[in-house]
Amino acid sequence: MTTPFLxxxxxxxxxxxxxxxTTTIFENAxxxxxxxxxxxxxxxxxxxxxxxxxxxxxxxxASEGVVIMDGKEVSGPSLDRGVVFQNxxxxxxxxxxxxxxxxxxxxxxxxxxxxxxxxxxxxxxxxGLSADVFNRKPSQLSGGMRxxxxxxxxxxxxxxxxxxxxxxxxxxxLTRGTIQDELLKVxxxxxxxxxxxxxxxxxxxxxxxxxLLMSNGPYARVAESVEITIPRPRNRIEIVxxxxxxxxxxxxxxxxxxxxxxxxxxxxxxxxxPVTVRIDKTAPAAPSPKKLAV
Amino acid sequence: MxxxxxxxxxxxxxxxxxxxxxxxxxxxxPAQKAAGELTEYERLTGxxxxxxxxxxxxxxxxxxxxxxxxxxxxxxxxxKGIGIQIGYSIYRVLAGYVxxxxxxxxxxxxxxxxxxxxxxxxxxxxxxxxxxxxxxMPLALFIIQDSEASAIFVIFICSIWPxxxxxxxxxxxxxxxxxxxxxxxxxxxxxxxxxxxxxxxAPTIVTGMRISxxxxxxxxxxxxxxxxxxxIGYYVxxxxxxxxxxxxxxxxxxxxxxxxxxxxxxxxxxxxxxYSE
Numbered sequence: 001m002t003t004p005f006l007x008x009x010x011x012x013x014x015x016x017x018x019x020x021x022t023t024t025i026f027e028n029a030x031x032x033x034x035x036x037x038x039x040x041x042x043x044x045x046x047x048x049x050x051x052x053x054x055x056x057x058x059x060x061x062a063s064e065g066v067v068i069m070d071g072k073e074v075s076g077p078s079l080d081r082g083v084v085f086q087n088x089x090x091x092x093x094x095x096x097x098x099x100x101x102x103x104x105x106x107x108x109x110x111x112x113x114x115x116x117x118x119x120x121x122x123x124x125x126x127x128g129l130s131a132d133v134f135n136r137k138p139s140q141l142s143g144g145m146r147x148x149x150x151x152x153x154x155x156x157x158x159x160x161x162x163x164x165x166x167x168x169x170x171x172x173x174l175t176r177g178t179i180q181d182e183l184l185k186v187x188x189x190x191x192x193x194x195x196x197x198x199x200x201x202x203x204x205x206x207x208x209x210x211x212l213l214m215s216n217g218p219y220a221r222v223a224e225s226v227e228i229t230i231p232r233p234r235n236r237i238e239i240v241x242x243x244x245x246x247x248x249x250x251x252x253x254x255x256x257x258x259x260x261x262x263x264x265x266x267x268x269x270x271x272x273x274p275v276t277v278r279i280d281k282t283a284p285a286a287p288s289p290k291k292l293a294v
Numbered sequence: 295m296x297x298x299x300x301x302x303x304x305x306x307x308x309x310x311x312x313x314x315x316x317x318x319x320x321x322x323x324p325a326q327k328a329a330g331e332l333t334e335y336e337r338l339t340g341x342x343x344x345x346x347x348x349x350x351x352x353x354x355x356x357x358x359x360x361x362x363x364x365x366x367x368x369x370x371x372x373x374k375g376i377g378i379q380i381g382y383s384i385y386r387v388l389a390g391y392v393x394x395x396x397x398x399x400x401x402x403x404x405x406x407x408x409x410x411x412x413x414x415x416x417x418x419x420x421x422x423x424x425x426x427x428x429x430x431m432p433l434a435l436f437i438i439q440d441s442e443a444s445a446i447f448v449i450f451i452c453s454i455w456p457x458x459x460x461x462x463x464x465x466x467x468x469x470x471x472x473x474x475x476x477x478x479x480x481x482x483x484x485x486x487x488x489x490x491x492x493x494x495x496a497p498t499i500v501t502g503m504r505i506s507x508x509x510x511x512x513x514x515x516x517x518x519x520x521x522x523x524x525x526i527g528y529y530v531x532x533x534x535x536x537x538x539x540x541x542x543x544x545x546x547x548x549x550x551x552x553x554x555x556x557x558x559x560x561x562x563x564x565x566x567x568x569y570s571e
Contacts, residue, residue: 059474077477089471093493093569102489106479139570157479 003068004032005193006056006161010271011065013051025051026220028065028272031212033161036191040204041222042252043214044260049197053165056195057083070160079107082159086166088146090138096149097134100124100156107157123156124149128182144175148182155186164196168203177236180206188233201252205245206234212274213255215263221272223263226251229280243281251279316351323350349540357540358547372532374524376545380552382524386442386517387510387556390449394506398454399499402461403487406495412462419458427452427513431520441521445514452513453506460502464495496567504560511553526552 010028017023025048033039041049054060056067058077067074074081083089090099100120108116124134127148138146147167154162167183168176180203187194198204204211205228213224230242239245298306324347365377405412427448434444468491476486518527526549533541 057478059477077474077480079478079480081478083474083478085471085474087471089475091472091475091490091493092571093496093567103479106481137569 005035005037005070006033006195007068008032008052008056009066009068011052011055011062011067013048013055014063024218024266026214026217026222027266028269029220029222030065030271030273031222031225033193033195035193038187038194038196038207038209039212040196040198040208040210041212041214042198042201042204042256043220044216044256047214047217047220047260049214050165053083053163053195053197056161057081057163059083079157080160081163082154082157082161083163084147084150084154084165084167086169088138088143088150090146090149090153092138095135095137096124096129096141096145097121099138099149100153103153104156120152120156123152126155126186127152128178142175143171144179147171147179151179151183151186155190155192158190158192160193162192162194164194166197166199169199176200176203181235183207184234201249201256202236204252205230205248206236206239211252213252213260215260217264219264219266221263221267222274223260223272224255224277225274226277226279229278229282244279247279247281251277320350320352323348349543353540354543354547357544361541361544371523374529376526376529376548379524379526379529379545380548383514383518383526384552386445386525387449387507387514390446391453391507391510393446394450394454395457395503398457398502399461402458402499402502403465403491405458405462406465407491412466419455422451423455423459425451427509428516428520431517435521441523445517445521445525448517449510449514453510456505456509457499457502460505461495461499464498464502465491467498468494493567493569497564497569500560500564500567504557504564507556507560508553511549511556515549 008029008031010030012027012029013025014022015025025046029052041052043049051060055062056074058074058081069080090096091102094102097117097120100123101116104116104120105111108119111119121131121134125131129145129148129152133141133145138149141149147170151167154164168179171179184207196207208228211226211228212222213226214220215223226248228248229244230239230248361376365375367373367375368378401415405415430448430451431444434447435441438444438447472490472494473486476490481489514525515527515530518525519531522528522531526545530542530545530549533539533545
C-alpha cells in the first residue's frame with residue numbers, strides 16, 4: 001500500500017479529567033487523504049473533530065500519534081496548511097484587501113507590492129467579491145462576505161492542505177448555499193487538497209469526495225469512510241435527483257442517528273482505520289460491498 | 295416650528311448656563327461702598343480700606359485678556375507670562391510621561407504575553423500603584439537632589455501604572471483566533487507583536503495612555519506647588535501668596551483648558567486605533 005499524501009497515524013488525544021485520571025477523546029485514529037481530494041469529516045459534538053483539525057493545522061499537539069504530510073511530519077503551524085475558521089478570523093483593523101495581502105506577502109516574501117496586490121485582488125474576485133468592498137473593514141461586511149474574504153485568503157496562499165473548520169456554520173441557509181457554490185467553483189480550478197468539518201449532511205454530500213464518519217466520544221474513532229459516488233461537477237439542485245443521493249444520505253443519517261452511539265466506547269484494536277463504504281446504485285452489476293443501511 | 299438638531303439645542307443650553315452662572319457670580323459679590331457713603335465711625339475703623347474679596351467675572355475676563363495678549367513675557371523669576379508657565383508644566387508632564395510610556399508599554403507587553411511575568415510582577419504593581427505620587431516627592435528630592443528632575447519623576451511614577459496595567463490587559467486579551475492567524479501564516483515573534491498583537495491591543499493601550507495623561511496633568515499642579523520655581527502650579531501658589539485672586543481664578547481656568555486639550559489629543563489618537571469587530 002502506498003502512503004497517501006496526508007497520513008494520520010494512530011492519533012490519540014487525552015485530557016486530564018480533573019479527578020486524577022484521563023479522559024480519552026479519541027484513540028488510535030488512522031486515516032489518509034490523497035492529493036487533490038476533498039474530504040469532509042462528520043460527527044457529533046465532542047467527538048474530537050475540531051481537535052483533529054487543530055492537530056492537522058499544527059495549532060494543537062496530539063497526546064500520541066503522528067501526522068505525516070508529503071513525507072514530512074507535521075509539527076507547528078505552517079503556510080503549507082491554510083485554515084479557514086468558523087468565525088472568519090479576519091483581522092478587524094485591516095480592510096478586506098489588506099487581510100489577503102498580508103497573507104500573500106507572508107507566503108511570497110520575494111514578490112513586489114504590485115504582484116502581491118494583483119494576486120490578492122484576483123482571489124477576492126474569484127470568490128465573487130467586487131472591487132467596491134475591497135477597502136471595507138470586516139465589520140462593514142456581511143457574514144457571508146467575511147467568509148468569502150477568509151476563503152480568498154486561504155486559497156491565495158495555495159497551501160498544500162486547506163483546512164475548513166465549519167466554515168459556513170455561522171451563516172444563514174441561503175448565504176450558505178451561494179458560498180458553497182462559490183467554494184466548489186474556486187476549488188474545481190485548483191486541485192487543492194481540502195479537509196473540512198461540518199455538521200450539515202447535505203453540505204457534506206455536495207462538497208466531498210469522501211466523508212469520514214466519527215463515532216461518539218469519549219473513545220471516538222473514525223469509523224467509516226463513505227465515498228460520494230456522484231459525479232462532478234455537482235450543483236445543489238441537480239444533485240438531489242441523482243439515484244445515489246438519498247441512498248448515501250440515508251446511510252449518513254442512520255450512522256449519525258444510531259450507529260455512532262452503538263460504536264462508541266474503547267476498542268482493543270491497536271489501530272482504528274475507517275471501513276470504506278461505497279454506495280452506488282447506478283452500477284448494480286458490481287456487487288455492493290458492505291452493509292447498506294436502507 | 296422647525297426642529298433644531300440636538301447639537302444646536304445643546305449649544306444654546308450651554309451658553310445659557312454659562313451666562314447664568316457668570317451673572318450669578320457677578321451678582322453675589324458684595325460691592326465695595328464708596329468712601330463718600332461711609333459714616334465717620336466706619337471711616338475711623340478702617341472701613342474705607344480695599345477689602346480683598348472674590349473678584350467678579352468681569353475682572354477675571356479682563357485679566358485673561360491682559361495675560362493672553364502677551365503670554366510669553368519674562369520679567370524675572372516671579373513674573374513670567376502664563377504661556378511660559380504652562381510651557382514649563384507641559385514640558386515636565388511630557389518628559390515624565392514619555393519616560394513612563396517607554397517603560398510601561400514594553401513591560402506591559404511582556405506581562406500580557408507571559409502569565410509567569412504577570413504573576414511575578416503583580417504584587418509589586420498592586421502595592422506601588424495606590425501610593426499617592428506626591429508621597430514619592432521627599433524621597434525623590436533626597437535621591438535625585440534636583441527639584442526639576444524630582445517633579446518629572448513624580449509624573450513618571452504616577453503615569454506609569456494605568457499604561458502598564460492597560461497594556462498588559464490589552465495584550466493578554468487579544469483574541470486567540472487572531473494569534474492563530476499569525477501562527478498559521480508563519481509570522482515571527484516580532485512580526486506577530488507588531489502586526490497582530492499591537493493593533494489588536496491598541497485601543498486598550500491608548501485608553502491607558504489617556505488615563506495616564508489626565509492623572510499626570512492633575513499631579514503636576516500639586517508637584518509644582520511643592521517644588522516651586524516655574525510652572526502653572528507654582529503660578530497658582532505664587533498668585534495666592536500675592537493675594538491676586540483674579541490671577542488664581544484665571545490660572546485655574548487655564549489648567550482646565552490645557553487638560554482638556556491634552557485629553558482631546560488622545561481622543562483623536564483613540565479614533566485612529568479603534569476598530570469594531
